[in-house]
Amino acid sequence: MTYIRKTAIIGAGASGLAACICAARRGDQVTVYEHKDKAGLKLALTGHGKCNLTNTVMNAGCFNTEDSVRMQKLLEEFGTEDAIGFFRSVGIGIHERNGYCYPVTDDAETVVDALKQEASRLGVLFRINCGDIDIDGLRSSYDRVILACGSSACKKTGSNGSGYRILEKLGVKYTRILPALCPVYVEDNDFCSVNSGKRIIASVSAFADGVLLKKDTGEVQVRKDSLSGVPVLQVSRFISEAFDKGKNCSIVLNMAPDRSDVPKFLTDRYTSPVYEEVSFRVDRISRFDHAQVCMGGVPLSELTDSFELKSVPGVYVIGEMCDVDGMCGGYNLHWAWLSGSLCGK
Numbered sequence: 001m002t003y004i005r006k007t008a009i010i011g012a013g014a015s016g017l018a019a020c021i022c023a024a025r026r027g028d029q030v031t032v033y034e035h036k037d038k039a040g041l042k043l044a045l046t047g048h049g050k051c052n053l054t055n056t057v058m059n060a061g062c063f064n065t066e067d068s069v070r071m072q073k074l075l076e077e078f079g080t081e082d083a084i085g086f087f088r089s090v091g092i093g094i095h096e097r098n099g100y101c102y103p104v105t106d107d108a109e110t111v112v113d114a115l116k117q118e119a120s121r122l123g124v125l126f127r128i129n130c131g132d133i134d135i136d137g138l139r140s141s142y143d144r145v146i147l148a149c150g151s152s153a154c155k156k157t158g159s160n161g162s163g164y165r166i167l168e169k170l171g172v173k174y175t176r177i178l179p180a181l182c183p184v185y186v187e188d189n190d191f192c193s194v195n196s197g198k199r200i201i202a203s204v205s206a207f208a209d210g211v212l213l214k215k216d217t218g219e220v221q222v223r224k225d226s227l228s229g230v231p232v233l234q235v236s237r238f239i240s241e242a243f244d245k246g247k248n249c250s251i252v253l254n255m256a257p258d259r260s261d262v263p264k265f266l267t268d269r270y271t272s273p274v275y276e277e278v279s280f281r282v283d284r285i286s287r288f289d290h291a292q293v294c295m296g297g298v299p300l301s302e303l304t305d306s307f308e309l310k311s312v313p314g315v316y317v318i319g320e321m322c323d324v325d326g327m328c329g330g331y332n333l334h335w336a337w338l339s340g341s342l343c344g345k
Helices: 014-025 043-049 068-077 080-089 108-121 135-141 162-169 190-195 230-244 264-269 331-344
Strands: 006-010 029-034 094-097 100-103 125-128 144-147 175-180 184-186 199-208 211-222 226-228 249-254 277-284 293-297 315-317
Touching: 006 014, 006 135, 014 029, 014 108, 014 144, 014 331, 043 108, 068 331, 080 094, 080 100, 080 108, 080 331, 100 108, 135 144, 144 162, 175 230, 184 230, 190 211, 190 277, 199 230, 211 230, 226 230, 230 249, 230 277, 230 293
Parallel strands: 006 029, 006 144, 029 125, 144 315
Antiparallel strands: 094 100, 175 293, 184 226, 184 277, 199 211, 199 249, 211 226, 249 277
């Protein structure tokens, strides 16, 4: 008689949904535990509701992690075409704009619905509004438990940091959790007051104690007390890390960047620049509620190639609970599909 493996997944976000489908396809009996009232809440909001699923440019340099070599090997095992193939298998077609891959519907809700329908077709059981998780009880009842609890970013969607408490109960160490892909709050500046609400093409340079941390170019959104927009989000995780360590952080906007640095899809809107450079002292890092993802989590070195904890056999960690965070552009969702799929299989 063939033994059917029983798998429990904590969290019905992007990585959890990918894991439950792939595990069920290989024959597992799968139960998903979700403490919110529905699955895929955060996924339904991504990309301003359009859901940037992955990107045609895919390499380890697009991610922040302690082991870029290991990251590249994982991407070779599950790359852009694998993600696109996964979505086609659940009935979602993909179209591409400037390397960014979206569902043909441009609607994140259709992605959530397709994943839930496929999971239901495969017999996955969802336990919604399940409350606090008894990790010891699950470990005694299931052959394996997959932690897909998310991080602390965007708490209204259910990412309340509960997964870290489970790790602590299991005695698993993880790197410090900080906001990433978030606005940066700056000290009072006449430039922000005058230009609040405006969008400006600029290069954005982040510094800590006078040392350049990261630079990016694109459309910056100016508010009275903060800066946002893709290039600011791209450098924000480096500012979060340095600011948390007590360093003096600053951001410099150069509103006359080299045209070759301006993303191609913005060039039509790139007209006569204002030849001005403005420096801002960072006042504070963003709250978790305003962050798209977090940096920190369980290092890849603590996980096997199937994302099993080396120190706690039978328990797996995927998605945002891993110490991997990507750039804007579909990379964090790609990590969810990658880790969820490889773990589920």
